Amino acid sequence: MEVRVQNIRKEFSRFPALEDVSLNIGSGELIALLGPSGSGKTTLLRLVAGLESPTEGTIFFGDQDASKKSVQERNIGFVFQHYALFRHMTVLDNVSFGLKVRPASRRPPAAEIRRRALDLLDLVQLSGLEKRYPAQLSGGQRQRVALARAMAVEPNVLLLDEPFGALDAQVRKELRKWLREIHDRTGHTTIFVTHDQEEALELADRVVVMSKGAIEQVGTPDEIYDHPVSPFVYGFIGQSNCLNVTLASGEIWFEDRPIGLRAANEPDGAATLYFRPHDVELIDGCGGCLAGLVTASRRVAGTRHLELDLGRGHPAIEIELPPERAASADHTRIAFRPTRWKLFRKAERPQAPSQSVDTQAHELVRVGA
C-alpha cells in the first residue's frame, strides 16, 4: 500500500523532533530511513505506525487519512529492535497473536490461524521451533519470530525499527540478505530505520537520509552515494574529504595555486571541495594539483589508505590507492587530483568550518578523463 507523509511536524514537549517532513512511498517499496541518532528517523517511523501522534500534518495509507486512526486500526506490522516478543507464549502463539485478538467477526477459524502461523514460520525458516519459548531462541531467531508475528496480520505496511541493531555482525549480514529475499517474495511495503549506511545502501530500493529532524535527500542507493545533494549527505554516506578552496574565474584554487580543476560558470569566492578517497588519480610532475606529505599508510583489504598532510592546519586528507601504486609512496610527497568531486558554496554569512545544512549546493560533478 502507498504511504504518503505530508508536512509532518512533531514536537516532544516543545523540543522539535521533526520539522515539515514530506515523503511519498510507493506500494511494495523497501525504504530505509538513515541518519545519525537524534535525526528523527525513529520518530518518523513511530508516527507512521501510530505509536506517536503528529503535532501537525497528515499521513495517508493509500487514499485514507491514517493519522486519525489508532495504532490498532492502522493494521501495520512493527518490528522492534529488541524483538519485544511475548515471553510467556510459544513461538507459535507469538506469531498467531495478531490473528487471535481480532474480533470474532474478522477472526479466521483456529485451524486456519494455526496453518497461517506455521506457513509464516516456514517462510522465516523456523519450522520445527514453534513449541519453543523466546527465552530458548538465539537473537537472530527471535528477530525472525518478531518479523513473522508482524507479517501474520497481513499489514498495510511493514515497519522495522533498527531490526538488526542488537545482533552481531555475522548474523546481521545474513538476516539482511534474507530480509531482502522475504521482501521480494511477499511484496509488503516496508520502511526500516537504521543508522548503518551499509545496511541501508545494500538493502533498500530508496534511501531517505535524515538529519536534525529533516529529510536531507531521498534517492536510490546509487544517487545517494554518487550525487549527494548536501555537505551533510556527502560527509555522512561513505568516506569523504573536504577542503576549503577559492574560486577565481572558473578555476579552483587551493591556497595560492590552481589545482587543475575547472568549475566554469561559477561566481568567484570561497567554497568547499568534497571528494571521495577512492576518486583520485596520482600525477607525475605537478602542474596544477594537490600535494601532500604521506603521514600514515594502512593496508585495508584490497586497497592502501594513505593519510596526507596538506600543511598549514588543513585537516588531514585520506586517499585510497591500489597497493602497487602506493607502495613507493611512504613518507614522500605525492601529487594527486580528484577525479570525481563536488563543490558546495558557503552561504552568504561566513559559517563555522563544520558543514551546516543551509550551505548552498551546486551540482558540479565532473568525471575525470
Add this chain to the structure above:
Amino acid sequence: MAFRSSSRRRWQFRQPSVIPGFGLALGVTLTWLILIVLIPISGLIWRSSGLGWSQFIQLTLDPRTVNALTISFGTAFIAAVVNLVFGVVLAWVLVRYRFPGKRVIDAMVDLPFALPTAVAGIALTTLYAPNGWIGSLLEPLGIKVAFTPAGIVVALVFVGLPFVVRTVQPIMEEIDKEVEEAAATLGANRFQTISRVLLPGLLPAGLTGFALAFARGVGEYGSVIFIAGNLPYVSEIAPLLIIIRLEEFNYAAATAIASVMLLLSFIMLLVINMIQAWSRGRYGNVA
C-alpha cells in the same frame, strides 16, 4: 578413575567455579537452617510421633480441631486471593502512574510489616465492631465483620498486603513498554493487552506473593484473636487452639494440631513452588 567415569554423568558435589567460598557458604547455610528451622520442627515431629497413630488420628479428627484448621486455611486462602487481586492493582498504580503522595502510599504499603500485629488487630476490631466507624455502617445492611470469620479475613488481608505488592512491583517495573506497543500494533485493545500479555507475565511473581501471603495468614495469631471473637467451631483459628491446648497442659493435642498445620502448609507451599519452577523454566528468568 575420574576420567574413566566421565562417560557416565557423575553428580559432582563441587562444580569448578570462579566464585569463591562455596564450601563456607553452604556450611553456614546448612548450619543456620538446622539451628533455626530443622531442630525445632523435628522436635515437633518427634514429640507428635510419640503419640502413636490411633491417638494422633483421634486428636486431629476432633471436630473442634478440624473446624479450627478449616477456618485457618480457608480464611488464609481467601485473604491471599484478595491480596493477589488488590496487591497487583496497587502495584500497578504505584508503578504506572505519577501522582502527589505516591511516595507516602508506597511507604504505607510496608506498614503491616512493621506494626505489632496486636495493634493492627485492636485497630481493625475497633473499626469493624458493630459500634465502630465501618461496622456501624455495615450493621444496617446485615453484614457483620468483627467476631466472625469475615473479620479474620480482614485481619489477614491487612497483614498479607505487602507480600504481593512487594513481589509483583519489581517485575512490573521491568515490563518493557515495547511489549505493550507490540501488542497494540498487532491489533490488541487495552483489555486484551492486559489480560493476554501483561498479567500472564506477572504470574510467577504473583504466585510468590500469593504463597507468602497465604503462609503468613495460616500462621497469623496476634491480629486475628482480637477481631475473630474466637467462638469454638465458628471463628476459632488453629494457632489459638494450640495455645488453648497448651494452657490446658494438653501437649499431645497441641503437637498434633501443629503437625497437621505443618504438613498442610508444606504441601501447599511445595505445590506453589513447583508451579513457579515450571513457569520460570518456560519464560526464562531474564527479561
